[in-house]
Amino acid sequence: MQVAAILFGALFTVATATALGTLLLGKACSGWPVRFVLGSGALSFLVFLLAAAGLVYPATFAILGFAAILACQPWHRWRPGNGGRPWPKLSATNILLFVIFIAYFYIYFLRALAPEISPDGSTYHLGLTARYLREHGFHRITWNLYASLSQGMEMLFLFAFAFGKHSAAALVHLAFLVALVWQMGIWGARHAMAWAGVCGAALVALSPMVGVDASSAYNDVALAAVAFTLFCLLEQWAEEGAGNRGTARLLGWAGGPRNGNAGGLAAGDLPGSPELRGGSPTLLPAIGILAGFAYALKYTGWVAVAYAIGLVAWKSRRARPVAVVAAFAFLLVAPWLLKNWIWMHNPLAPFFNSYFPNPYVTIDFEEDYKNYFRLYDLASRWQIPLAATVQGTLGGILGPVFLLAPLGLAALRKPLGRQLWLAALVFGANYFSNIGARFLIPPLPFVALAMAMALTTLPGMALAVLLLHAVLSWPPMVAKLVPAGSWRLTLTPWKDAIHLRDPERYYKNHLALYPASELVERVTPLGSTVFTFKAIPDAYTSRRILVDYESAANQYAARIFQSAASGTDQPSGRLRFTFPVQKLRAIRVNQTATGTDVWTINELRIFSGGRELPREASRRLTAHPYPWSIQDAFDNSPVTFWRSGEAIHPGMFVQVDFGGIREADQVVLEGPTDQSGIRLELEGETADGTWQRLADHAVVSDGAPYLGFRRAAAEELKRLGIDYILCFQDEAWSENVRRNRDLWGMEPVGAAGGATLYRLP
């Protein structure tokens, strides 16, 4: 029954997307892959609207799906046979390739059908999807930066998930691989290079990275499919005469053999078949939708918008086609921008925080995050080719045969090769912002086809490379190549795939942190919030999971917890400004140095004659940057703090306006001791309204560690809305927490899989 629900969820989603694509394209393109991929963009957009309206229910999706399917009248379109075209010849090579394709797609299918165990799929891709379904739409999520990424794929997952849960979502992603491979084959045949098309498709389809990604609830293969579909539609548009003939010819889009049926596929079944030439008015909107959908799928897909607009502008040299493409692209991009702008105060959240300062993601985190993904743990970018193809240290491998990718440069001799390489460069343009191997998937089809064009010029070479690729990419072989932690496919027993055996057992064997999720779900009441330093698979719990790095608020909670748990990181630093007693309206502490430290103040106290001035309600507090948490430096708690949220630079300040005139002679800043790079000076606004420097430096000293700090930290975490802390045995603070439960006031409520769950007081 479960497998039936999964298959229905996936197939219904694919069918709905295909129907919507058919409605959008009309007769402009007859290929299923194009209709499915384009319709996915439309479906994703519609699901976004439903989620925004709070109408996420299986019934709503059922109405939408059946309406779309009925409206496109598939019974009018279905033609038995191969549309009058000849079937491919039954040669030994064709049969061998067919067997290889079937074998690989069989293991992909079983993997996708099995319980979802992928790292990101089981955490945020489906964790957020499940939340949207539970809550019947979007709600403001500021505690998880992944909720701010464009989630075009999650909208499709949501549609499938509503009927078939996790595995249905993974199967929808697998459908994009089918569409991609199918289109690559068609593209080759269309250009009288059927063998090259098949070869390129096989290079992509058999790649270990592509396989494991496509059979999981991810979005990289979907982006590749959208990129390639966009490429094909732009080509079709150019061929239909809408563009500048000269440019199209230069790129190989206006010439070339049309009927060279080397692989047994006729031109008539292809996009841009002769009866449709003459310019379909739906092509430009479709191009715009696809470009926008690429952005909606993944931020790195923004290049699709630039690519589509740039090429249409270049070839048409008219404003109207460009405006149409841009408008439809914007239609799909805008919802994500608006959602973030309204809820996160940053349309491009969680990035570009220096342009759109907000309380939810700090600039220093963004920098650290981006810096890590620029190089992972590699010493140099020169290590990328081996790491991404063979070694698996970038989160998986594309396959050793992709070391031959430079051979594809030989294709530059031909216009089609230049066209492929241009697309590869465009869709690979973002790669160096995240060098994970899966970020090479979007340009991979173009590179693979260019490689195939070169390989097929040498008799037997392409087949040899394909067979080698098939052998080296087979999961047990990949297991021998890559280190244990590298993401790769494993062969899934069919009983697990069709959920005949208890999925719990499968999860526990394949998803290391699943027991922690199961523990949370089992022992905490509904509506609980759990804080953790490890991203547990929250697709399998309905509780709110706060992971330490996933928002500024979570990082704040993490620092509070760690400073208490370490026993040594209490804010014992004291920076003391002393000055002759003054009548002041306000004081301002300026930071004047440049460096890598992040300025932190746990408490700012102002004294007169050795007594702290009372914190009157008339006071007004501010800070630059990150003013949103300045109150935490004035709440009398050493546990809480204000943090600049970015590396120190001149111009940072904290200011206290007394709301009247007060006498003062000393200002003390309490904070951590690990910010030796900061340089502070103190200014005061005198009674006559002029600002003057009160002290040009502070005297540094150490204060006493606080008694009751752990308890205060636990209470503060509770005040932040956290109910439970999940501690893992291998975390540095685990032992401290276990030994000092009484000092924390925390109660252990359960343990599983190396994790202990503590309830806050």
Added chain:
Amino acid sequence: MGVTATEPRPKGAVASSDIPDANDGHDRSLRSRLRCVSRFAVGLQSSFVLRFVPIVLALLTAGCGSRLAWYPPPEQRPSLSLPSSLPLGYFVTMSDPNAGAYIVGGFRDKSEGAWRWAHDHPVLQFYVPRAPRLRFLMDLTFPDQTFAQTGPVELTIRLNGQEFDRVRFAQPGSQEYTKETPWEWLHPDAVNTVALEPDKTAVGPDGERLGFVLTRAGFVE
């Protein structure tokens, strides 16, 4: 302003007549769909869109401006510090301007920044508040120069006159000493003394007896 049926067609806009004729019922629906799409495309190129885009861009970039946000003081948390009226606390760092108040005797008169020399009979005093559990902690250093004279040093720690522990420091350099301190050794909410007696001391250039260098000491959780 949107484009209405009575307005002239914008130059270059797609009209329904531009769409290929349909031959069957299915294509009639196709034509109507294409008509909708083309109308939408025309609408998006209208002057409304041209005016709307800069407004959207202006709104989007509004977040770039720096606005100073002001906040009132928040609710005050209970203090974790001892009342400032007390002359002593439960812990002292030698960089504290008030460090002298914790010294009963046996130390150099002044701190050298963050540390202070202890002589042969150093004694400290602390006000120890009631707390669930406490341990005594100190950071001390045996410099290479004095250690060369003394060799390994045994430190006898007395709490309120009772011998609490003996610790042997066999290596020079910085050391941290910490040990749980049961309440039977202490007087809660009162002043307690801690004597730290080295069995050997070095002799400085001016004849000063140099035991060890203390950075911080006191009671922690």
